[in-house]
Amino acid sequence: MGFILPIIPVITVLLLFLTRKSFLQHIINLLASGLLVIGALLLTYKVVNEGSIRYGFLGGIFYVDALSVIVLDIVIIIGLVTSIYSVGYLQEEIRQEKIRPGQIKRYYLLMYSFIFTMVMALTVNNLGLMWIAIEATTLASAFLVGFDNNKYALEAAWKYVIICSVGIAIAFLGIILFYLSARGVLSESAALDWVALYENAKSLQSPVLRLAFIFILVGFGTKAGLAPMHTWLPDAHSQAPSPISALLSGVLLNSAMYGIIRALTIVNCNLENNIFTGRLLLAIGILSILTAAIFIMTQRDYKRLLAYSSIEHMGIIAVAMGVFTPLAVFGGLLHMINHSLTKSMLFLSAGNILQKFNTMQISKIKGVLKILPFSGTAFLLGLFAIAGTPPFSIFSSEINIIVALFSGGSIWIGVVLVLLLAVVFAGIVASLFRMFYGEREQETLQPGEINKVGTGAIVVLLIAITLGGLFMPSYVIELIYQAQGLILGI
Amino acid sequence: MLEFVKILSILILLSAFVLMGNKRINSYIETFRAQSLLIALMAGINGIIMLKTEGRFDLLAVCVLILVLKVIYIPGLLHRTYAHVKYEVEKDFILNIPILISVCSALVVFTYFCLRTLSSIIPNSIILQLVNSVSVIWIGLFFMISRKKAIGQIIGFLVIENGLFVTTMLGTEGMPFIVDLGLFIDLITAILIMGILVFRINDQFDSIDTDQLNKLKG
Numbered sequence: 011m012g013f014i015l016p017i018i019p020v021i022t023v024l025l026l027f028l029t030r031k032s033f034l035q036h037i038i039n040l041l042a043s044g045l046l047v048i049g050a051l052l053l054t055y056k057v058v059n060e061g062s063i064r065y066g067f068l069g070g071i072f073y074v075d076a077l078s079v080i081v082l083d084i085v086i087i088i089g090l091v092t093s094i095y096s097v098g099y100l101q102e103e104i105r106q107e108k109i110r111p112g113q114i115k116r117y118y119l120l121m122y123s124f125i126f127t128m129v130m131a132l133t134v135n136n137l138g139l140m141w142i143a144i145e146a147t148t149l150a151s152a153f154l155v156g157f158d159n160n161k162y163a164l165e166a167a168w169k170y171v172i173i174c175s176v177g178i179a180i181a182f183l184g185i186i187l188f189y190l191s192a193r194g195v196l197s198e199s200a201a202l203d204w205v206a207l208y209e210n211a212k213s214l215q216s217p218v219l220r221l222a223f224i225f226i227l228v229g230f231g232t233k234a235g236l237a238p239m240h241t242w243l244p245d246a247h248s249q250a251p252s253p254i255s256a257l258l259s260g261v262l263l264n265s266a267m268y269g270i271i272r273a274l275t276i277v278n279c280n281l282e283n284n285i286f287t288g289r290l291l292l293a294i295g296i297l298s299i300l301t302a303a304i305f306i307m308t309q310r311d312y313k314r315l316l317a318y319s320s321i322e323h324m325g326i327i328a329v330a331m332g333v334f335t336p337l338a339v340f341g342g343l344l345h346m347i348n349h350s351l352t353k354s355m356l357f358l359s360a361g362n363i364l365q366k367f368n369t370m371q372i373s374k375i376k377g378v379l380k381i382l383p384f385s386g387t388a389f390l391l392g393l394f395a396i397a398g399t400p401p402f403s404i405f406s407s408e409i410n411i412i413v414a415l416f417s418g419g420s421i422w423i424g425v426v427l428v429l430l431l432a433v434v435f436a437g438i439v440a441s442l443f444r445m446f447y448g449e450r451e452q453e454t455l456q457p458g459e460i461n462k463v464g465t466g467a468i469v470v471l472l473i474a475i476t477l478g479g480l481f482m483p484s485y486v487i488e489l490i491y492q493a494q495g496l497i498l499g500i
Numbered sequence: 501m502l503e504f505v506k507i508l509s510i511l512i513l514l515s516a517f518v519l520m521g522n523k524r525i526n527s528y529i530e531t532f533r534a535q536s537l538l539i540a541l542m543a544g545i546n547g548i549i550m551l552k553t554e555g556r557f558d559l560l561a562v563c564v565l566i567l568v569l570k571v572i573y574i575p576g577l578l579h580r581t582y583a584h585v586k587y588e589v590e591k592d593f594i595l596n597i598p599i600l601i602s603v604c605s606a607l608v609v610f611t612y613f614c615l616r617t618l619s620s621i622i623p624n625s626i627i628l629q630l631v632n633s634v635s636v637i638w639i640g641l642f643f644m645i646s647r648k649k650a651i652g653q654i655i656g657f658l659v660i661e662n663g664l665f666v667t668t669m670l671g672t673e674g675m676p677f678i679v680d681l682g683l684f685i686d687l688i689t690a691i692l693i694m695g696i697l698v699f700r701i702n703d704q705f706d707s708i709d710t711d712q713l714n715k716l717k718g
Contacts, residue, residue, distance in 0.1 A: 071678075136676075136679070138676065138678075138679035138682070139678065139679065139682060141679075142679065142682035142683065142685075142686055145686045145690075146686055146689070148690075149686065149689045149690055149693055152693050152697070153693070153696075156697065156700070159700065159704075160704070161704050161705065161715060162715055162716060164697065164700050164701050164704055164705075164713075165713040165714075165715055165716055166716060167697060168650070168697050168701060168710070168713060169713070169716075171690070171693060171694060171697065172644075172653055172657070172694075175657055175690055176641065176644065176657060176660065179637075179657070179660050179661065179664060182664050182683075183634075183637065183664060183667065186664070186667055186668055186671055186672060189671075189672050190618070190621065190622070190671055190672065191621075193621055193622075194621075198676070199676060201672075202676065202679070215620070215621050217617050217618075217620070218617075218618060218621065221614075221617070244716070245716040248716070249716070305718065308718065309718070310718070311718075314718070
């Protein structure tokens with residue numbers, strides 16, 4: 011089987027250009043995301059059995075290994091769920107006359123360009139090309155963020171484009187420095203190839219590499235939503251259409267984090283310890299969790315609250331990568347998967363709530379459980395899951411990371427992390443739980459789900475995150491072990 | 501030939517200072533055009549050297565791309581965008597122009613001290629040129645935060661991109677061609693998207709003052 015994953019979204023975009031009927035566009039959307047999942051599963055199977063794969067054509071720029079496959083699978087699985095959800099979501103938006111039927115085409119075109127850029131970012135072996143693909147993710151999703159075309163959405167889109175483009179420009183400076191550090195060690199064509207960089211990591215110039223890592227951390231960290239570069243994230247996540255918020259939060263942040271992990275691997279191998287990168291990542295990670303905790307405590311808008319929770323979880327992953335022991339890296343990778351599934355489920359059920367109640371203000375919503383029995387329950391359980399309550403999967407990865415912190419000697423950081431997680435839990439309970447009970451004063455809303463198929467997808471995700479907390483399929487563990495080996499260099 | 505490159509790198513830095521002192525949006529765009537022309541010249545000279553020594557056309561192709569995109573197309577696009585929105589002299593700076601220029605000078609000095617650590621791997625003469633180009637990046641960033649109009653921010657982004665490009669050219673003797681090409685495709689899409697957003701912001705807010713984008717907080 012050749013390398014078909016980046017080709018499917020391209021063909022989808024071309025087909026979408028040719029179709030006029032919205033019915034056909036929905037069908038193409040579902041088929042494409044289904045095909046992507048099949049392709050990704052075949053590829054995962056191959057990687058689990060054979061290790062990394064390099065494809066010969068186009069100068070050998072396509073390369074996948076266990077680490078990229080983990081993030082790629084997240085992209086494609088969340089892509090499938092959102093594409094199923096989007097069908098009902100868009101139909102409801104048309105029914106409520108928020109969008110015109112002609113806008114469906116634009117939505118899907120942008121969504122598949124967005125997926126294409128992310129698949130590209132995860133399947134190339136060249137830092138420069140990965141940078142281009144990650145910059146392209148911003149561009150492809152800018153109009154998705156501003157899709158509603160009102161004052162709020164435009165403000166969010168403008169901030170998103172400007173802050174992320176500048177951030178990513180700074181990452182490019184880091185990549186130039188990476189290239190400089192390989193001067194005289196690698197040939198010109200191989201100097202941005204991270205397989206080659208990793209193999210020759212010990213002979214790269216350490217001072218330049220340190221400088222490069224700082225720039226890359228700031229640059230890709232902007233895209234990953236790490237504080238203090240996170241300011242675009244709550245705006246973009248709250249103003250984008252809900253399925254797009256699910257994609258942004260569950261998928262885009264991970265792709266950027268993947269860029270940081272790639273650079274981290276090379277730098278740690280070169281310096282032969284993780285003191286330098288560990289300090290930076292721990293500081294930036296704890297700062298992100300702290301920022302998120304403060305804003306979650308005082309939040310009045312439930313989609314923004316979920317966005318801040320994404321910042322918190324990216325911070326947790328950064329802390330895990332900063333600790334850099336086998337247990338922490340394992341926990342970090344697992345956390346990536348768990349956070350994506352849980353957070354996209356939450357954004358999708360928040361989408362149902364938003365379409366039913368037509369407000370993002372927490373104080374104006376009461377009695378969700380009565381009016382939306384399924385997505386309301388999923389939202390409630392999802393909130394417990396995202397706050398780290400057992401038996402959900404986020405608990406298992408968080409406990410891994412916390413144990414790694416305590417056993418790795420960073421006891422105080424562990425204490426701070428646990429305290430902050432408690433604050434976040436309290437914040438979520440205090441701000442959001444009043445949505446679920448109580449009677450609305452004016453009984454205008456009829457109980458009942460609006461997006462039935464989409465709600466089905468939400469329930470499937472809920473089952474996945476519940477089972478994921480209780481047991482892990484052996485091939486997922488095998489995949490994470492392989493990726494852990496790649497990151498730690500063992 | 502190398503003397504020309506040195507002079508050009510200083511001129512590019514100077515053009516960034518000139519940009520900082522500009523008040524009218526139309527003059528920003530023209531200064532940006534001039535800066536891009538200087539960069540195209542630099543790419544051309546380096547390209548000829550590369551063609552002579554290694555027989556590669558990469559940089560010459562990049563030079564043509566810069567001429568078409570950054571000297572002709574993007575400034576034209578920005579002028580057209582600006583013609584549709586209200587014409588006004590930018591007067592509400594956060595700081596006044598002399599202070600802005602002093603801060604820019606401080607940025608150059610700061611860059612010089614940062615880049616001295618590179619002296620183990622790069623010859624000193626190139627480091628001085630790198631100081632010029634990296635300073636352009638910081639000045640671009642500073643320009644973005646010192647201007648309040650949306651077009652000013654686009655120009656700042658373009659100047660950052662220019663600085664990055666010169667840094668790449670001087671520091672690495674050109675990235676692999678595919679990277680350069682991708683960079684340009686990204687750049688042109690970014691500018692198109694920002695341009696469209698400026699139109700829409702102008703429609704919705706009746707102004708392109710980014711101070712009005714303050715609805716989303718907390």
